[in-house]
Amino acid sequence: MTRFSSATKNLRSSEIRDLMSLATKPGIISFAGGMPGNDLFPIKEIDTIYNTLTVAEKQVAMQYGPTNGLPALLESLGEFLDQKGLPVSENRLLITTGSLQAINILAKAFIDRNDTIIVENPTFIGALSAFKSYQADVISVPVGNDGMSIEHLEKAIHGAPKDPKFLYITPSFHNPAGILYSAEAKNNLITFMTGKEIPIIEDDAYSELFFHPEDADRLKPIKAINPKGIDVCYTGSFSKIIGPGLRLGWMLVPQHIYEKCELIKQSFDACSPTFSQVLADKFLRTGAIYPYLDFIRTEYALRANAMFDALESHLPQYVEWVRPRGGFYIWLQLPEGADAAAILKIAIEKGAVFVTGKTFDPEGKKNNCMRISYCNTSPEMIRIGIPIIAEAIRNICG
Amino acid sequence: MTRFSSATKNLRSSEIRDLMSLATKPGIISFAGGMPGNDLFPIKEIDTIYNTLTVAEKQVAMQYGPTNGLPALLESLGEFLDQKGLPVSENRLLITTGSLQAINILAKAFIDRNDTIIVENPTFIGALSAFKSYQADVISVPVGNDGMSIEHLEKAIHGAPKDPKFLYITPSFHNPAGILYSAEAKNNLITFMTGKEIPIIEDDAYSELFFHPEDADRLKPIKAINPKGIDVCYTGSFSKIIGPGLRLGWMLVPQHIYEKCELIKQSFDACSPTFSQVLADKFLRTGAIYPYLDFIRTEYALRANAMFDALESHLPQYVEWVRPRGGFYIWLQLPEGADAAAILKIAIEKGAVFVTGKTFDPEGKKNNCMRISYCNTSPEMIRIGIPIIAEAIRNICG
Numbered sequence: 001m002t003r004f005s006s007a008t009k010n011l012r013s014s015e016i017r018d019l020m021s022l023a024t025k026p027g028i029i030s031f032a033g034g035m036p037g038n039d040l041f042p043i044k045e046i047d048t049i050y051n052t053l054t055v056a057e058k059q060v061a062m063q064y065g066p067t068n069g070l071p072a073l074l075e076s077l078g079e080f081l082d083q084k085g086l087p088v089s090e091n092r093l094l095i096t097t098g099s100l101q102a103i104n105i106l107a108k109a110f111i112d113r114n115d116t117i118i119v120e121n122p123t124f125i126g127a128l129s130a131f132k133s134y135q136a137d138v139i140s141v142p143v144g145n146d147g148m149s150i151e152h153l154e155k156a157i158h159g160a161p162k163d164p165k166f167l168y169i170t171p172s173f174h175n176p177a178g179i180l181y182s183a184e185a186k187n188n189l190i191t192f193m194t195g196k197e198i199p200i201i202e203d204d205a206y207s208e209l210f211f212h213p214e215d216a217d218r219l220k221p222i223k224a225i226n227p228k229g230i231d232v233c234y235t236g237s238f239s240k241i242i243g244p245g246l247r248l249g250w251m252l253v254p255q256h257i258y259e260k261c262e263l264i265k266q267s268f269d270a271c272s273p274t275f276s277q278v279l280a281d282k283f284l285r286t287g288a289i290y291p292y293l294d295f296i297r298t299e300y301a302l303r304a305n306a307m308f309d310a311l312e313s314h315l316p317q318y319v320e321w322v323r324p325r326g327g328f329y330i331w332l333q334l335p336e337g338a339d340a341a342a343i344l345k346i347a348i349e350k351g352a353v354f355v356t357g358k359t360f361d362p363e364g365k366k367n368n369c370m371r372i373s374y375c376n377t378s379p380e381m382i383r384i385g386i387p388i389i390a391e392a393i394r395n396i397c398g
Numbered sequence: 399m400t401r402f403s404s405a406t407k408n409l410r411s412s413e414i415r416d417l418m419s420l421a422t423k424p425g426i427i428s429f430a431g432g433m434p435g436n437d438l439f440p441i442k443e444i445d446t447i448y449n450t451l452t453v454a455e456k457q458v459a460m461q462y463g464p465t466n467g468l469p470a471l472l473e474s475l476g477e478f479l480d481q482k483g484l485p486v487s488e489n490r491l492l493i494t495t496g497s498l499q500a501i502n503i504l505a506k507a508f509i510d511r512n513d514t515i516i517v518e519n520p521t522f523i524g525a526l527s528a529f530k531s532y533q534a535d536v537i538s539v540p541v542g543n544d545g546m547s548i549e550h551l552e553k554a555i556h557g558a559p560k561d562p563k564f565l566y567i568t569p570s571f572h573n574p575a576g577i578l579y580s581a582e583a584k585n586n587l588i589t590f591m592t593g594k595e596i597p598i599i600e601d602d603a604y605s606e607l608f609f610h611p612e613d614a615d616r617l618k619p620i621k622a623i624n625p626k627g628i629d630v631c632y633t634g635s636f637s638k639i640i641g642p643g644l645r646l647g648w649m650l651v652p653q654h655i656y657e658k659c660e661l662i663k664q665s666f667d668a669c670s671p672t673f674s675q676v677l678a679d680k681f682l683r684t685g686a687i688y689p690y691l692d693f694i695r696t697e698y699a700l701r702a703n704a705m706f707d708a709l710e711s712h713l714p715q716y717v718e719w720v721r722p723r724g725g726f727y728i729w730l731q732l733p734e735g736a737d738a739a740a741i742l743k744i745a746i747e748k749g750a751v752f753v754t755g756k757t758f759d760p761e762g763k764k765n766n767c768m769r770i771s772y773c774n775t776s777p778e779m780i781r782i783g784i785p786i787i788a789e790a791i792r793n794i795c796g
Contacts (some may be wrong), residue, residue, distance in 0.1 A: 001595065003563060004658055005510045005532075011661035021464075041460040050448055059577055062439040062641030065752075097495050097645070099668040104666055108531075111402045113511075133506075135402075165401060197399065219496055222610040231400060243460030245672030247495070247645075263409035267527040268502055268509055269495040273671040274643030341520060 006113070010132045019325060022353055029352040029385035031372040034175060038376075040299060041243050042283070050217050060328060061278040065120075069250075069301055070277040071097025076284040080158045085224035086234065092258035097272045099205055099249030101236035103129040103168075105253065105268065106201055106233055109260045110165040111136045119168045121330075122360035122369070123332060124175045135162065140362040143177055145322050147185025150192050154390065157196075166199045166233075172219055173206035175325025176371035178251045180325050183218050186192055190227040199231035199257070205249075208241050208293055210326035223252060230276060233257060238280050240328075241293060246276035299327070306379035307372070310386035316394055317389040321370040328375040331357075338368040340398045346392040352385040404511070404650040408530045409559035420751055425457040426437055427750040431768040432726060436774075438689050439641050440681070442712050465547075467493030467648075468675040474682040479650060483622035484632065490656035492663060495601055495670045497647030498634035501566075502528040502664065502726035504599055504631050504649065507533045508563040510692060516554055517566045517684040518546060520729070520758035520767070522573045522601065525566055535559065538760040543720050545583025548590050563595045564631075571604035571725025574758045576770035578723050581616050590624040596630035597655070599739050603647075606639050606691055607725035614681045617724075621650060631655060638726075639691060644674035676791060691748055696697045698726070704777035705770070714792055726773035729755075735765040744790040750783040 022032055053061070060070075068074065068331060074093055082088045095103040105125070111117065119128065121140035131138055140150045140161055148169065159166060169189075171181035183188075193200060202222050210219055223234035237249040253261065265271075283289050304307035307330065310321055315321075320333040334340060340356040347353060357369030372389065414465030414779065424504035443550065451459070452687075458468075466472065472491055478488045494500040501524070509532035517526065529536055537558055539550045546567065555562060563605060567587075569579035579587075584769055591598060600620050608617055621632035635647040651659065663669075681687050706721055718731040732738060738754040745751060770787065 002597070002654060003508070003561075003595075005506065005508055005513075006511075007565075008507055008658045011658070011665070035462050038454075038457040040463055043456045043460070046456070046460070056436075058444070059436040059439055059440045060643070062441070063436055064433050064446070064642040065639075066637075082505065097671070100665075101667045108403065108405055109406055110401070115403075126668060129661075133410040133665045161399075165403075171680075197401075199400070226600065231574070239462075241671075244462040244668075245458070245460040245674075245676075247667060247669070247671040256400060256484055258411070261407045263406075263527075264531065267409070267524070267531045269499045270524060270642075271643060271645070273495070273645040273674055275641075275645075276673055277679075278643075278672055279673075376607075 003093045004136070007133055007135060011129070012134050021062070025353065028348065030376060031352065031354045031374070031385060031389065033376045034375055035244060035284065035351045035374055036240060040289065041294055045288045046279060046281065046294060047287070049279055049288070050296060053278065054130055057278060061275045063274060064149045064269045065217070065274040065277060067271050068262055069099060069272065070274060070281060071128060072285070073277045073281040076281050080284050081252060082319060083261060085220060086326050087223065087226045088252065090326070091252050093254055094251050094253070094258060094261055094352035095272050095277065096265065097269055097367060098127045098234045098244070098247045098250060099203065100130065100236040101268065102249050103127045103203065104192065104199065105261045105264045106166070107131050107134050107136070108264050109257065110199070116160040117165045117168065118164045119362055120170065120174070121169070121362060122176050123362060125360055128362055138362045143174065143179060145179055147171065147179070147181035148189060150188050153192065160256065160330040164198050164349070168201040170203045171222060172204055173324060175206070175327070176329050176355070176357070177331045178324035178327060179258050179322070179330040180215065180218055181306055185389045186225065190222065190225065190230065194227060194229045199233055201235065203235050205237040205240055206327040209300055209328070211297065211304065214326050215325055216306065231257060241289065242280060242283055247272070247278060248276050248280055252311060253378045300375060301347040303379055303382060304376065306382045307374040307386065310383055314387045316390070316397065318397065319393060329372045330372050330374070332372060333377060334368040334370070335397055336368060340367050340370045343370065343396045346395050347389055348390045350392065352388040405531055405533060405543060406669065408533050411533065423751065424744065425778050427786070428774060429750065429752045429772070429783060429787070431771055433642060433774055434638060434677040437693055440686065442676060443681065443686045443690060447677055447684070447686070449738065451676065454708045455676060457727070459673045461672060463669045463672040463675060464587070466660055467491065467670065470680060470683070471675045471679040474679050475648060478682050485624045486620065488670055489650050490647050490653055491658060491677060492651070492659055492675055493670050494647045494649060495643070495667055496637060497601065497633045498524045498528065498644045499631040499666065500647050500649040501525045501599065501601065503659045503662045504564070506662050507655065508597070512661055514558040514560045514562045515564055515566065516551070516562045518568065518572070520574050520755060521566070521760060523700060524567060525601065525758055526760055529566070531705060536760045540570065541577060543577055545577070545579035546587060547568065548586050551590065562596050564599050565591070566599045566601065568601045569620065570602055570623065571607060571722060571727070573604070573725070574727050575729045576722035576725060576751070578616055578719070583621065588620065588628065588740050592625060592627045597631055599633065601633050603635040604725040605620045607695060607698055607726070609695065609702065610723050613723055632715060640678060640681055640689065642718070644678060645671060646674050646678050666669050680726050687728060698773060701772040701775065701777055702779060704780045705772040705784065709783055712785045712788035713732050714788070714795065716795065717791060726771045728770050728772070730768045730770060732766040732768070732791065733795055734766060738768045741790045741794045744793050746785055748770060748786045748790065750786040766781065
């Protein structure tokens with residue numbers, strides 16, 4: 001009889017693996033993935049970067065690096081984030097193995113068994129699995145089209161069995177809800193959280209993927225607003241702006257939190273892949289990232305627009321959704337009592353796949369919503385796939 | 399007041415970071431590092447591999463991969479380990495972000511707060527920091543020149559406040575002790591552990607770096623002996639056989655342990671760097687690894703021999719040490735009461751650096767031993783640096 005730790009009981013079986021394998025199943029039109037399209041990666045740019053590295057730079061790429069990150073990358077990423085308005089100089093930057101690792105490290109720094117934490121509903125499944133693996137008591141607060149309801153948040157905090165250890169949110173192009181917090185919602189949240197001694201983990205993997213440059217103000221991270229009296233732990237990722245295969249993310253956090261996180265990172269994997277860090281540094285440093293960001297913003301907007309058109313033409317009127325202003329995802333609200341799992345079953349039979357909303361519900365209950373993504377599917381395939389989804393919805397909901 | 403988790407109290411301050419920065423300090427002869435020499439990396443081979451990748455392969459390299467590893471790498475690595483005699487087909491292979499992550503995942507799978515685990519003394523500091531971060535009660539058992547003393551192990555298990563969750567060992571070219579378990583020591587350990595229901599974590603980062611091909615039998619991992627009735631969790635790494643910058647390792651474990659570990663891995667970083675996995679797969683698949691292993695074995699043997707000669711010429715007779723038969727490290731035993739920290743201070747002033755034994759003692763006490771490594775220093779530098787170390791020893795110990 002193998003005696004596993006109690007933490008292993010809280011691991012969600014193979015839901016994420018099943019989701020991944022479904023999303024990449026050949027011969028099916030996938031609206032299930034959260035990955036960039038293979039055709040969109042900056043292969044030529046990486047070729048140029050690799051082939052202009054000196055031997056000494058390649059040796060650095062093959063060697064261990066400092067736990068907090070390659071000095072060159074800390075510098076170039078620091079500058080990139082500084083230009084985004086983030087308070088880089090008064091915080092510490094830690095390079096992580098994807099931003100999921102940043103979230104996991106923060107979870108380990110804060111969560112003791114049965115501690116309360118607060119998340120959005122719906123929420124990012126990767127973060128949820130990390131929080132549950134530390135045996136957190138997860139309380140969720142609904143997000144609307146503009147952000148989190150302060151009223152519900154207040155109730156959640158007052159009703160919590162313990163003072164919450166942190167609040168985890170994704171204000172920009174939420175996964176899965178697709179929404180962008182309004183400036184007002186962020187300000188209200190800041191006002192409410194000030195002096196509460198509850199750190200905010202602000203997950204910002206998507207904010208570069210905006211469709212409307214005029215949203216600049218609304219896209220400003222809470223970390224960039226830099227509210228006094230709140231510890232904001234900001235996490236970001238290269239996965240959506242270069243490629244997830246590099247496995248690079250970061251956190252920007254106050255010094256006293258950084259100190260704990262660096263030690264946890266040290267015991268997790270010593271340092272993040274140096275090979276990837278050398279490439280990412282050059283991608284930033286040579287400025288290759290700027291035209292590339294323009295290219296993918298245009299391309300994702302094209303895919304999103306194809307999906308908006310297809311949804312408007314084919315979806316029944318009773319399905320509620322809003323046009324995301326960037327990112328990867330659209331969230332469909334079905335009528336009360338609708339069974340998204342049954343819809344998925346039919347859709348797969350007909351050749352299209354999405355993710356049921358239940359996957360992103362911390363309570364694992366809500367079954368009348370679904371996430372469809374346009375990031376990894378061409379406009380042509382979107383125009384073929386959306387009618388399949390719409391028909392499957394009609395089959396179940398009438 | 400930030401309320402961190404109780405786990406953060408068990409994190410060893412900045413010892414590892416200080417060690418790393420000391421080991422790579424410019425202008426000093428370093429016997430402190432555990433990293434391969436920069437000049438030894440297979441840069442040409444990686445260049446050839448990168449530049450013969452197809453666009454489709456580069457796209458795969460930039461994308462997320464399955465949590466358990468890239469299918470191609472699982473296949474080529476599985477074959478590599480099979481040729482090493484490991485029972486690949488009756489176990490499961492999981493690619494990890496360095497073998498430290500494999501060890502950390504196993505720690506999370508087994509350790510609840512205050513659980514007892516058993517390690518060697520001395521032991522690998524990375525593993526120790528992982529175990530302590532899960533708040534394990536770490537009991538250590540001395541290793542001699544041939545392996546772990548069964549008598550001491552028996553005492554440790556009987557004296558433990560709880561049944562130990564696992565035994566962690568490094569039988570091949572131990573870090574830091576440099577020793578290779580004898581075949582007899584391994585057999586005795588297997589006999590003793592059979593039926594105890596205590597899994598063994600066998601850390602095997604160094605066994606490819608042997609100097610004596612006639613040691614083949616002695617180099618056989620316990621996992622390859624495949625003892626019935628013991629769950630052996632075998633961990634390995636590409637860090638010493640390609641380059642640590644790829645951040646790739648693995649575990650080979652029984653199915654029921656694999657299932658927990660895959661879920662933990664999923665919540666840690668979703669998957670290991672795909673870019674690195676594509677390169678490592680080609681390095682194995684093209685057979686480039688075999689001549690490269692011959693090259694580094696020869697080179698490390700050259701460095702080790704230069705160090706043996708220098709130690710024999712310069713060390714005082716009272717310093718005890720054995721010639722390692724492979725790996726990176728030599729362990730020096732100083733007389734009882736000697737202060738390795740004082741020796742280090744003098745050595746640094748004179749331009750050479752090593753690591754004090756205390757660093758590797760789970761109890762953090764033993765100060766009369768030191769680790770010197772030859773992996774990252776040329777024979778010329780070894781011949782200059784060892785007399786400095788020897789003189790510093792004489793200064794303190796007489």
